[in-house]
Amino acid sequence: MTPIRVDAADVEPVTLAEMRGYLRLDPDDAGAEDALVERLIAAARAQVEVAARRILVPGRYRLMLTAWPRHGWLPLPLSPLLAVARAGLVDEAGAVTDLAPGLVRLGDDPHEAPGLVVEAGVPPLLRRAALIEVDAGHGGAGPPVPPALVQAIRLLVAHAFEHRGDTSVPPPPGVASLVEPLRRLRL
Secondary structure, eight states, X not given: OOOEEEEEOOOOSSOHXXXXXXXXXXXXXXXXXHHHHHHHHHHHHHHHHHHHTOOOSOEEEEEEESSOOTTSEEEOXXXXXXXXXXXXXXXXXXXXXXXXXXXXXXXXXXXXSOEEEEOTTSOOOSSOEEEEEEEEOSSTTSOOOOHHHHHHHHHHHHHHHHTTTOTTSOOOHHHHHHHGGGOOOOO
C-alpha cells in the first residue's frame, strides 16, 4: 500500500520572497534567480520531509487496499493525518460505493502514530478493493510547520544555492541537528 498524492496545495513552507531575503539577493534583480530558488525550495522541502518522516505541505492521499487489516488498525506512513476524506469499496468496473461515515476513522494520535481505525461494521472486501482518501500534512488546516524544519529548509536552500553544481560538498551539519528532534520514529 503506497499512498498516492491526488491533490496538493502549491504552498511551500518557505516563500520565494522570504528565501530571497535570506540569501540577500538584490531586490532590483528580481526574476533572474527566482526559478532556481523555487526549485531549490521544493527540493530542500522534500529532503527534510524524508529525513523527518513528516509531510510539510498539505495534500490529499489515496490508498488502495486489497484486504482490511485483521485487528482493525491500519498504520499509515503519513504524518500528520488530518481527516478521512473518503472511504469506500471498489467494484470490478471501478465504481466506488462509499462507506457510512465513521466506519473508517483517524486513530487516537494522528500526529505521532498515524493510522486508521477500521470498525467491525465494515463489510468484507470479497474480491473487491477498498479506496481510502485522507488529508495529511502540516500547513493549511493542519498544524503549522515546526520552525526548526523551516530553518532546515532555509539552510539546505542556501547551501545548494552557494554550491551550485558541486555535489561533493556535504550539506551543513546543522541541518541534521534541526531535524533529528522532530523526526517521527517508527518500528
